[in-house]
Amino acid sequence: MVPAFGQTTAFVGVNVIPMDRERVLTNQTVIVRDGKIAEIGDAAKVKVPKDAVTVDAKGKYLIPGLVDMHTHLLSDSDEYPDSIAPDELRVMVANGVTTVRFMIGTPE
Numbered sequence: 001m002v003p004a005f006g007q008t009t010a011f012v013g014v015n016v017i018p019m020d021r022e023r024v025l026t027n028q029t030v031i032v033r034d035g036k037i038a039e040i041g042d043a044a045k046v047k048v049p050k051d052a053v054t055v056d057a058k059g060k061y062l063i064p065g066l067v068d069m070h071t072h073l074l075s076d077s078d079e080y081p082d083s084i085a086p087d088e089l090r091v092m093v094a095n096g097v098t099t100v101r102f103m104i105g106t107p108e
Helices: 082-094
Strands: 008-016 025-033 036-042 053-056 066-071 097-102
Touching: 082 097
Parallel strands: 008 053, 066 097
Antiparallel strands: 008 025, 025 036
8 A cells, every 4th residue: 555645644663674784674654644553562552543544563563664676577579568567566566676777778
């Protein structure tokens, strides 16, 4: 689920991998406001806003978006139509990749 701007989302009970060093922050609540992380803390201490969409994330993990720095799309070739490109990008997002560097070098 991608939070919409103007919306608050609370991931409750989630395990966070912050990437600042090798560790896992267990049983956290992460508050996302307007598409940005506003607060991270122990699930027992962070107050979930009343207007927040609450996601029960117990047993789940939350990580920063992944980056693929060498990407080729099937739709870059002549064998597949350009129209499949949005689906290819959706697969990346579904697997946690939020930033890509395309190697094809064409304007699209």
